[in-house]
Amino acid sequence: MVRHGGRTGTGPGSRAAVPLLAGVLLAGCTAGPANGPVVAPAPSPSSAPASAPPAQPPPQLTDRQVSAAVAQIDGYVRNAMAKTGVPGAAVAIVYKDKVVHLKGYGVRRLGSPETVDPDTVFQLASLSKPIGSTVVSGAVGQKTVKWDDPIAAHDPGFALADPWVSSHVTIADLFSHRSGLPDHAGDLLEDLGYQRDYILQHLRDHQLAPFRASYAYTNYGLTEAAVAVAKAKGVAWEDLAADVVYKPLGMNSTSSLRSAYDSAANKATPHVRTDSGWQVSTTQNPDPQAPAGGVSSTAQDLTRWMRLQLADGSFEGRQIVDAAALNETRLPHIVSNPPHAPAGNAGFYGLGWNVNYDSHGRLRLNHSGAFDLGAATVVTLLPSEQLGIVVLTNGQPIGVPEAVAEEFFDVAQEGHETVDWLGFMGKVVPAAAGGQVSPTDYTKPPAGAAPAKPDSAYLGTYTNGYFGPMTVTSRDGRLVMSLGPDNLQFPLQHYDGDVFSFQTRGENAVGLSGVTFTVGPDGRATSAVVEQFNHDGLGTFTRG
Structure with a gap:
């Protein structure tokens, strides 16, 4: 599943997208209260002097090197699209506060003649996260909040499983994915149709890993922080983003509302790749997690945002976002990908950014976005060189945006491509984006499978405090499982004894998964465990 947020690695992950690189382990853990969480000391970004950003290494790229790389980008994009079949793309490059490349490629929708141009609106998925941290940086500069404000100070009703963590978790903690929430907490609730308030209220049902000492990518943790701001x-939030960033920058085609994307005349339709080729698709409505994955925008608009980022919050002579607040987003806040060898490199996560340092010691900011149902994006910035690229596509994540961006920087630095980036990313990104497929092959029952009990044994309503009620009914001689506020229906196929399978759906679909009923002495099921929902131990439904 390429989910909204993403799994660690080099590709996107759940719908809002995988972090390509991530943040820094806070040094020196200390104990919390008795029987409380393990925590690291909270950073104090608000106490840092509001001075110039940290010094960067001197520029190491010449205008000629960048121009040479820009000259090759057109052919590279076209080649990548021809090899993969991705229907449409848009690419923007900024350098020294100027747009040096801005172009659309391919078509907005297969079967239609309309082509992609710089003003075509794409869904950004998790590229929304660094945009969201830009918005919060603006609010920090306006003295509305501080990065180290506790969430409870602005949203007293929010809670996590541990009361101590609930009272201490900050905006920065949630934007850097170090709250202790498990990977992609809340995403499956969105797949079932639950809205933002319900999902945020039920984050408290998840058991927590050590606070500020563990990293796990969570769309809804970040969303809660943005909502609190x-x-x-x-x-x-949608109005705050428009007022603080979109309107001041003149990003007139950018919005944090799905309705704006849906109503855009010039928009890129999502596509998925199947055994028979690319097909038109439909993504889920990401409004519930808009700060983490719900922005839609154009390559044209994103050149303005990249220019603001590379000018430390300034745009065309106006300071739109406070420089000190913005630069706090670029500091490593947690280790997202520990080194796998003594001399290996760690990956870090900042505030809405993957933060890393390249072989020349330069700060490198990056984020991918991915909807498995049909969108893949990436942005990469090299602040010391005042250089950035954004790549938007309307196909599911197969590594094309990442390959284009890596090839561009590779050619600029080395004069040629040192790695087959399209081949490399074509393996890494789909693997990173993949979900936890069932270890059981449910395509056909095993030899000697035990028969199911009569349908009446399983019929009824089962309760679950996190996922809500599940109802099992019989229709046309087949059991059907119904879930969520919209009563989504999943036909059950018998597998073995009291085990059935169903076809998962939505952004986090993983193919076939299982439902295991426990039947009591009276011949009626007392509970059921839904495998897809049980990764965090929350998938048991009990008959009411």
Whole structure:
């Protein structure tokens, strides 16, 4: 499943997208209260002097090197699209506060003649996260909040499983994925149709890993932090983003509302790759996690945002976002990918950014975005060189955006491609994006499978405090499982004894998964465990 947020590695992950690189382990853990969480000391970004950003190494790329790389990008994009079949793409490159490449490629929708141009609206998926941290940086500069404000100060009703963590978790903790929430907590609730308030309220049902000492990518943790900032301002997040960033930058085709994407006349339709080729698809509505994965925008608009980022919050002579607050997002806050060898490199996560340092010691900021149902994006910035690229596509994540961006920087630095980036990313990204497929092959029952009990043994309503009620009914001689506020229905196929299978759906679909009923002495099921929902131990439904 390429989920909204993403799994660690070099490719996107769940719908909002995988972090390509991530943050720094906070040194020196200390104990919390008795029987409390293991924590590392909280950073104090608000106490840092509001001075110039940290010094960067001197520029190491010449105008000629960058121009040579820009000259090759057109052919590389076209070649990548021809080899993979990705229907459409848009690419923007900025350098020294100028747009040096801005172009669309391919078509907005297979079967239609309309081509992609710089003003075509794409869904950004997790590229929304660094945009979201830009918005919060603006609010920090306006003195609305501080990065190290506890969430409870602005959203008193929010809670996690541990009361001590609930009272201490900060905006920065949630933006850097170090709250202790498990990977992609809450995403499956969105797949079932639950809205933002319900999902955020039920994050407290997840058991926590050590606070500030563990990294796990969570779309809804970050979303809660953004919502708390908006509450401090007294507005909706979608309005805050528009007021603080989109409108001041003139990003007129950018929005944090799915309705804006849906109503755009010039938009890129999502596509998925099947055994028979690429097909038109439909992504889920990401409004519930808009700060983490719900932004839609154009390559044209994103050149303005990249210019602001590379100018430390300034745009065309105006300071739009406070430089000190913005630069806090670029510091490593947690280790996202520990080194796998003594001399290996670690990956870090900042605040909405993957943070890394290249072989020349330069800060490198990056984030991928991915909807497995049909969108893949990436942004990479090299601040010391005032250089950035964004690549948007309307196909599911197979590594094309990442390959284009890596090839561009490789050619700029080395004069040629040192790695077959398309081949490499074509393996790494789909593997990183893949979900936890069932270890059981449910395509056909095993030899000697035990028969199921009569349908009446399984019929009824089962309760679950996290996923809500599950109802099992019989229709046309087949059991059907119904879940979620919209009563989504999943036909059950008998597998073996009291075990059935069903076809998963949505952004986090993983193919066939299992449902195991426990039947009591009276011949009626007392509970059922839904395998896809049980990764965090929350998938048991009990008959009411």
